[in-house]
Amino acid sequence: MWPDFLQGQPEQPVRVLLVDDDPHIRRVIAQNLTADLRVSLQAQASTVREARRLISRHAFDVMLVDLELPDGTGFQLIEQMKAEHPNAEAVVVSSFEDEARAMQAFEMGATGYLVKSSWFGSFAQAVLQVVNGGAAITPNLARRLLHRFEGRVQAPPARALRQGESASRSCERLSEREREILQLVSVGFTSPEIGQRLQVSVQTVNTHIKNIYRKLHVRTRAQAVSLALQRHWMI
Template sequence: MIKILLVDDEPLLRLGFRLVLESQPDLSVVGEAADGEAALARTAELDPDVVLMDIRMPGMDGIEATRRIVRAHSRSRVLILTTFDIDEYAFPGLKVGASGFLLKNVPPEDLLSAIRAVAAGDAVVAPSVTRRLLDTMAAQLPDPAARPDEAGPATERGLDRLTERELQVLTKVAGGLSNAEIAEELVLSEGTVKTHVGRILNKLQLRDRVQAVVLAYEVGLVRPG
């Protein structure tokens, strides 16, 4: 059973999400919160597997709440829900540790799939959406002082620990390719690509694929656009 905490300042939205989620035999809504402070308290109390997090709320917003939940309750994974396709808070939300980014009007079946994926330790931002999001938010990214094969930000962030093949895979991931597409381009099996992605996350101490993409942009392994 996947335990879910709903965080949104709109009671009707929480009710709608609850009705959809509790129609599934493997999902259970264990609690609700209307702001970031309450989300922190309820996460500590209920230990949910997945926190569905709104961004814009009174008091502590969803970004700060996500930051604190990831830091203090790393087992609980955060899935951000927003009204806008490209929200100025989406990139900061992913950067502080959210495991996904979805629109509130997402089809129910996609929301259910996303929750299950996040609970299993995966990221739920589709590669194409990740690429477009980071391109749009490029102004917020620092200008790397050096390329990844030179001393500088890349070395500091641990990319020098990756093998040549792992670096190739990371570049493809950051370029918006799925595991199947990477496998085709690099002439590998999809299982091998998945193994490489897992090793990349472990070596770089990243939570998921989304954070790997963010890091690749930050150090200049790929460039927006």
């Protein structure tokens, strides 16, 4: 059962652009996407050049993108996508389980990072997660990122600001509930799932998330998670 209040309905499927230079991987992902009526595969590309043209010509909601392409990187495409389609979501599909690459992708606005060799979920489900406010992250990578959160629980508030950082980039301290929600967001829970776990309404969860954005001066969930990790603002 798929609730009718979530994005991705058979009559209005989520539109996807797929970019990967490996024809076998591309075929596997395409078959997975087209098997789900809630998702519509709009176009495919195998190079940066092809993808740039498709980004400019197509309307889409999610881009699944490999980072290593014959004529460039997926980072270039994420940058272009955010400039031309600011409301679209980017999910990296990579051969490398690399925290640094994942963090760079999140900083650029990606909301997912799937490792080809260890991803055992549905690509269609990952697409549906990100368009509904969640994050799609390969489980073992998500666990490592969560451990980084836990290791910084006792970070002193004074570290929230670096010496010489401008006042405009300062942030308010997150409340205990906001930190709890940010941790759940970081491992891929959607707003409805968070509401169910915390026994609060979806509207309440989204209000907390908006407050987190305001306090951290960010615009996306991925940016909030990345900033909290980098600057030790989590708890």
